[in-house]
Amino acid sequence: MKAIVLCAGKGTRLRPLTYSTPKHLIPVGNREILSYVLMQIADAGIRDVGIIISPDSGGRIRECLGDGEQWGLSISYIVQEVPGGLAHAVKVSREFLGDSDFLMFLGDNLIEGGVAPLLAGFAASRPHGLVLLRAVADPRRFGVAELDAQGRVVRLVEKPREPKSNLALVGAYVFTRDVHDAIDNIGPSWRGELEITDAIQKLLDMGKIVVSHELKGWWLDTGTKDDILEANRVLLGSSATDQRVAVAGLAACQTGVAADVSVESCEIVDPVSIARGCVLRDCCIGPNVSLGVGVTVEGASVTNSILMEGTQVTGPVVVEDSIVGSRSRIVAHGRSGPVKLFLDNDSSVELG
Numbered sequence: 001m002k003a004i005v006l007c008a009g010k011g012t013r014l015r016p017l018t019y020s021t022p023k024h025l026i027p028v029g030n031r032e033i034l035s036y037v038l039m040q041i042a043d044a045g046i047r048d049v050g051i052i053i054s055p056d057s058g059g060r061i062r063e064c065l066g067d068g069e070q071w072g073l074s075i076s077y078i079v080q081e082v083p084g085g086l087a088h089a090v091k092v093s094r095e096f097l098g099d100s101d102f103l104m105f106l107g108d109n110l111i112e113g114g115v116a117p118l119l120a121g122f123a124a125s126r127p128h129g130l131v132l133l134r135a136v137a138d139p140r141r142f143g144v145a146e147l148d149a150q151g152r153v154v155r156l157v158e159k160p161r162e163p164k165s166n167l168a169l170v171g172a173y174v175f176t177r178d179v180h181d182a183i184d185n186i187g188p189s190w191r192g193e194l195e196i197t198d199a200i201q202k203l204l205d206m207g208k209i210v211v212s213h214e215l216k217g218w219w220l221d222t223g224t225k226d227d228i229l230e231a232n233r234v235l236l237g238s239s240a241t242d243q244r245v246a247v248a249g250l251a252a253c254q255t256g257v258a259a260d261v262s263v264e265s266c267e268i269v270d271p272v273s274i275a276r277g278c279v280l281r282d283c284c285i286g287p288n289v290s291l292g293v294g295v296t297v298e299g300a301s302v303t304n305s306i307l308m309e310g311t312q313v314t315g316p317v318v319v320e321d322s323i324v325g326s327r328s329r330i331v332a333h334g335r336s337g338p339v340k341l342f343l344d345n346d347s348s349v350e351l352g
């Protein structure tokens with residue numbers, strides 16, 4: 001069993017931050033989203049992993065992950081020249097995959113409980129495809145599956161206007177080599193992409209067996225600012241209660257306050273993740289706040305936010321529901337209402 005992790009794509013919904021930070025490297029709970037995905041793959045016992053990268057953001061991802069040794073993985077990088085769709089990403093991975101069975105994991109998806117249960121389900125009956133489904137409130141944002149009375153997958157539609165069920169396709173799939181034949185027999189969708197949803201539908205049309213597994217735990221698809229803040233909240237919250245049980249396969253969210261943090265006259269409301277080298281004075285931090293390495297907060301309150309490495313917040317301001325890139329400066333000269341920020345690295349904001 002090999003794995004591919006899809007990290008190409010443009011991350012347009014997360015601009016401006018994605019101008020300098022690929023979305024897969026945005027930290028939640030002070031760890032890059034992608035590192036949780038890799039931990040889950042390692043936990044499931046897979047070693048050979050192909051990371052699909054785009055020409056523009058691929059360099060940063062390579063720099064951050066290296067050869068994968070820190071997770072006990074052997075990582076290969078596969079460049080997808082254009083974001084031609086999820087099935088296109090499989091196509092460009094053909095040489096890496098050979099005829100292996102493989103796990104396909106979207107690098108921006110976080111799944112409670114990891115992928116080991118999915119792989120166990122696949123090993124038990126070895127179908128041609130296995131999809132992970134989750135009931136959601138608004139299925140129109142996702143690929144959607146229709147099941148028959150016996151729970152078998154009968155039809156899949158990508159982002160339907162009128163969904164026939166509330167079961168969304170989660171971004172983790174398992175395939176045998178048969179999916180390559182299916183991909184060779186589909187064309188681009190209305191959005192101009194080779195869709196994995198269409199490839200799975202093609203597998204069904206070819207008489208192959210596709211089974212589903214329903215995820216009962218949480219699923220975070222980190223496509224927007226609110227999604228990232230929710231992921232931060234969920235990961236910090238689960239770790240604080242019972243890391244091993246609640247975040248099985250995601251064991252390493254870094255909660256709490258690092259040993260060398262300098263704290264003076266501060267209120268800290270759990271859950272938080274405060275990395276080494278932070279300096280906190282006359283401030284209130286939390287709940288649901290992640291501060292990266294060397295963040296300074298003086299005289300301010302920060303709640304439900306991610307402040308990345310080296311950022312400074314000074315003066316009487318309440319920063320809430322915010323994501324602020326590395327090395328940014330927020331200075332409040334007088335009291336103002338709460339601010340909600342979404343800033344790229346090296347930004348500067350002066351208030352009042």
Ligand code: DAU
Nearest residue numbers: 006007008009083084085089106107108142143169171221
């Ligand atoms: O998150 C689950 C959903 O992911 C599924 O329900 C949908 O059926 C599936 O099509 C996909 O939909 P999205 O529109 O959310 O996919 P997105 O474009 O956000 O890409 C998902 C990941 O795959 C992301 O990490 C970027 C990467 N990617 C995307 C494309 C289009 C690639 O590596 N190459 C690509 O060509």
